[in-house]
Amino acid sequence: MSRESPNVHQAENPGETLDDAEKIIMARLRGAGSRDNPELIARQLAELPATDAAAGSGDVVERFRERLINSGASVATASDRREAVLEISRFVSARHAQRRVVTGHDARLAALPWRDGGLLPRFGSAADGDAVAVSWAMDGIAETGSVVLWLDRRNPALNNLLPDDQIILVERERIQARLEDLWHHDELHTGHGPRGVMMISGPSSTADIGLHLVKGAHGPRALHVIIVGETEGE
Amino acid sequence: MEQRSNAFIELASEAIAEPEKAIYRSALGAAMPPLRNTAVAQFGGDEAFDALRRNVRERRRHSTAHLGYYLEQFVARARENGNTVHFARSGSELNDHVLAICHAAKVQRVIKGKSMVTEETGLNQALADAGLNVRETDLGEYIIQEAGETPSHIVGPALHKTPDDIRQLFFERHDLGDRDLDRPEDMVAEARAVLRQEFLAADAGIIGSNGLIASTGHTMLVTNEGNGDLCVNLPRVLIICTTIDRVFPRPEDAMAMLRLLVRSTTGQPVTSYTSFYQGPRRGDDEDGPLETHLVLLDNGRSELLQGPYEEMLQCLRCGACLNHCPVYMNAGGHAYGWVYPGPMGSVLTPLLTSLETSAPLPDACTGCGRCAEVCPALIPLPDLIRDLRAEKHARGVTARRWRLGMALHAWLARHPRLYQHTTAIGIWLLRRMAGRRGVLKRLPLAGGWLKSRDLPVPPESSFLASHRERLS
Numbered sequence: 001m002s003r004e005s006p007n008v009h010q011a012e013n014p015g016e017t018l019d020d021a022e023k024i025i026m027a028r029l030r031g032a033g034s035r036d037n038p039e040l041i042a043r044q045l046a047e048l049p050a051t052d053a054a055a056g057s058g059d060v061v062e063r064f065r066e067r068l069i070n071s072g073a074s075v076a077t078a079s080d081r082r083e084a085v086l087e088i089s090r091f092v093s094a095r096h097a098q099r100r101v102v103t104g105h106d107a108r109l110a111a112l113p114w115r116d117g118g119l120l121p122r123f124g125s126a127a128d129g130d131a132v133a134v135s136w137a138m139d140g141i142a143e144t145g146s147v148v149l150w151l152d153r154r155n156p157a158l159n160n161l162l163p164d165d166q167i168i169l170v171e172r173e174r175i176q177a178r179l180e181d182l183w184h185h186d187e188l189h190t191g192h193g194p195r196g197v198m199m200i201s202g203p204s205s206t207a208d209i210g211l212h213l214v215k216g217a218h219g220p221r222a223l224h225v226i227i228v229g230e231t232e233g234e
Numbered sequence: 235m236e237q238r239s240n241a242f243i244e245l246a247s248e249a250i251a252e253p254e255k256a257i258y259r260s261a262l263g264a265a266m267p268p269l270r271n272t273a274v275a276q277f278g279g280d281e282a283f284d285a286l287r288r289n290v291r292e293r294r295r296h297s298t299a300h301l302g303y304y305l306e307q308f309v310a311r312a313r314e315n316g317n318t319v320h321f322a323r324s325g326s327e328l329n330d331h332v333l334a335i336c337h338a339a340k341v342q343r344v345i346k347g348k349s350m351v352t353e354e355t356g357l358n359q360a361l362a363d364a365g366l367n368v369r370e371t372d373l374g375e376y377i378i379q380e381a382g383e384t385p386s387h388i389v390g391p392a393l394h395k396t397p398d399d400i401r402q403l404f405f406e407r408h409d410l411g412d413r414d415l416d417r418p419e420d421m422v423a424e425a426r427a428v429l430r431q432e433f434l435a436a437d438a439g440i441i442g443s444n445g446l447i448a449s450t451g452h453t454m455l456v457t458n459e460g461n462g463d464l465c466v467n468l469p470r471v472l473i474i475c476t477t478i479d480r481v482f483p484r485p486e487d488a489m490a491m492l493r494l495l496v497r498s499t500t501g502q503p504v505t506s507y508t509s510f511y512q513g514p515r516r517g518d519d520e521d522g523p524l525e526t527h528l529v530l531l532d533n534g535r536s537e538l539l540q541g542p543y544e545e546m547l548q549c550l551r552c553g554a555c556l557n558h559c560p561v562y563m564n565a566g567g568h569a570y571g572w573v574y575p576g577p578m579g580s581v582l583t584p585l586l587t588s589l590e591t592s593a594p595l596p597d598a599c600t601g602c603g604r605c606a607e608v609c610p611a612l613i614p615l616p617d618l619i620r621d622l623r624a625e626k627h628a629r630g631v632t633a634r635r636w637r638l639g640m641a642l643h644a645w646l647a648r649h650p651r652l653y654q655h656t657t658a659i660g661i662w663l664l665r666r667m668a669g670r671r672g673v674l675k676r677l678p679l680a681g682g683w684l685k686s687r688d689l690p691v692p693p694e695s696s697f698l699a700s701h702r703e704r705l706s
Binding site: 021022024025026028029030031036038041044045048049050051067070071104105124125128143144145146151152153156157158160161162178179180183188189191193194195196197198199200201202203204205206207208209210211212214216217218219220 | 258261262265285286289290292293296300301302303305306311314315320321322323327371372373374377390391392393396397400418419421422423426429430433434449450451452458459460461463464466467468478483484485486487489490492493500502503504505506507508509510511512513514515516517518519520521522530532536537539
């Protein structure tokens with residue numbers, strides 16, 4: 001168990017050390033594994049039982065709402081785009097003395113009737129000092145009360161992180177039951193989709209000082225989710 | 235990180251002598267078990283929680299059994315996705331890789347997310363020695379970096395510091411004049427403002443990873459503060475430092491693990507941010523790193539495969555075993571003298587360093603079994619600790635007087651008549667010494683043990699003797 005740590009330091013050619021380490025480690029792992037027959041491994045993997053944990057019961061939208069509120073977010077509903085803009089406007093007026101918001105280059109966001117809410121959107125990536133970002137989620141996850149954002153031109157990652165507050169719109173019919181459902185998009189499996197996926201479930205928070213929960217650590221201090229779409233039975 | 239595990243007894247004694255800090259440890263002890271109960275309830279009770287633990291164990295065992303296969307698959311996908319992948323056999327090799335990357339990309343300022351792996355390799359020191367500016371950004375890590383200390387808990391690195399300590403530290407370290415820092419909210423806001431400038435000025439971000447997905451090449455990052463995601467998305471260079479044993483075959487396997495990880499760590503159903511990153515900026519992206527590197531560390535892990543301690547590779551680093559350990563609660567995290575404290579540290583430290591340099595750790599256990607009960611990965615920690623004790627004894631690492639004592643006891647236990655005779659003498663002696671008080675407050679050679687407790691006087695005859703009487 002006691003080991004001399006190999007005294008390998010960056011030589012003239014950094015590539016050489018790198019290759020050596022990779023070859024040695026991979027050889028050791030392959031030696032330790034049973035003969036790696038891909039077909040056999042695939043069969044074993046397919047036979048692993050699925051989890052039915054946390055599937056939950058009842059209305060997914062209600063569960064989504066409850067869990068988000070539990071995590072310190074606020075949730076509103078809007079039956080159409082105009083109502084969504086008015087809701088954004090209400091939230092911005094209540095917390096800020098200005099009407100500017102930053103949003104990604106998303107066609108759905110560009111098509112919102114911003115003027116109806118007296119809002120001034122700027123399209124692009126957020127910068128330090130932006131007060132409010134508005135984003136449009138790909139999916140909602142009821143199990144954990146999360147919204148899923150794909151990090152691309154439509155949703156620059158910094159819009160989720162730098163502004164003081166974040167407002168995220170999600171379509172009612174995009175709210176899925178379980179964590180696994182966020183992966184039900186071919187693009188996420190090919191390498192030709194977004195460079196990243198962020199699942200956001202509440203405002204940024206920390207309990208590092210005396211186990212006291214504080215909202216607004218490094219990211220947004222408030223998260224407001226607007227569920228957009230006709231409610232059933234209306 | 236410099237190892238001081240052999241000083242466990244001294245370090246633990248110092249911690250026990252500081253009751254004002256013990257309050258924070260006991261606050262943790264009081265806060266965490268109810269959180270676990272909430273978490274278990276969220277799964278639909280103990281039975282459902284156990285079913286999920288067993289399910290995830292099957293997935294992890296499968297991944298570990300074919301680690302070479304899945305790691306190769308992950309690395310191939312990660313390279314296709316535009317990442318540069320590096321392998322490091324030792325901590326110093328990981329540090330060398332990171333330094334070479336920083337040097338090639340002309341990096342001066344580095345921001346870091348929380349990473350136990352880079353604590354293990356002592357990366358911050360290596361970067362600082364090379365003249366780079368390194369800033370920890372997880373609030374707890376930032377606090378201990380400013381204080382010049384090391385983490386005391388793998389999830390809450392600064393939980394040994396009271397709000398008063400932190401207030402004092404901020405007054406000393408931040409030149410911001412007269413201001414109110416009464417509430418934790420004030421201190422968090424101040425750290426946010428100070429660190430925001432560091433984020434914006436950084437050339438490179440360094441983070442760890444909670445999991446690697448082989449089929450897609452994603453790396454998973456779980457945080458509440460959002461600092462890790464800022465480290466990923468703001469600077470032009472991203473370096474992810476993680477270990478070779480973190481691989482999951484498919485996204486669904488990582489999702490199953492995620493459920494257990496978060497609930498066991500903080501009792502939340504999910505953290506504020508869970509991110510999956512695949513590579514550098516693409517196409518017409520407006521932000522994101524221009525170059526991304528993955529450094530995969532072995533540092534003794536591959537040697538655990540197929541060995542008696544292989545199960546330790548299943549550890550999720552949730553910290554639940556720390557929160558439920560009576561020894562950790564009393565001794566504190568620093569007593570363990572290296573990166574990983576508590577029950578998981580008592581197993582992992584000897585395996586990743588050596589038994590010789592961490593000899594007291596396997597003994598830092600009362601065998602109460604709570605760690606095994608709460609472990610989301612179902613690692614039989616008390617069994618592994620016991621096996622390490624046996625190995626320690628067999629290899630002669632245990633102190634001579636302990637081995638002598640054990641040998642004496644073993645010899646006595648094999649001679650029942652003599653054993654009974656000796657205990658009878660012991661009982662007679664202890665009863666005489668106690669007189670009428672019923673308890674013993676002082677005893678030669680047991681001063682330390684009796685300092686915080688009394689020894690009840692043994693009954694008149696031993697169990698065996700009274701049993702025999704009853705039979706006759």
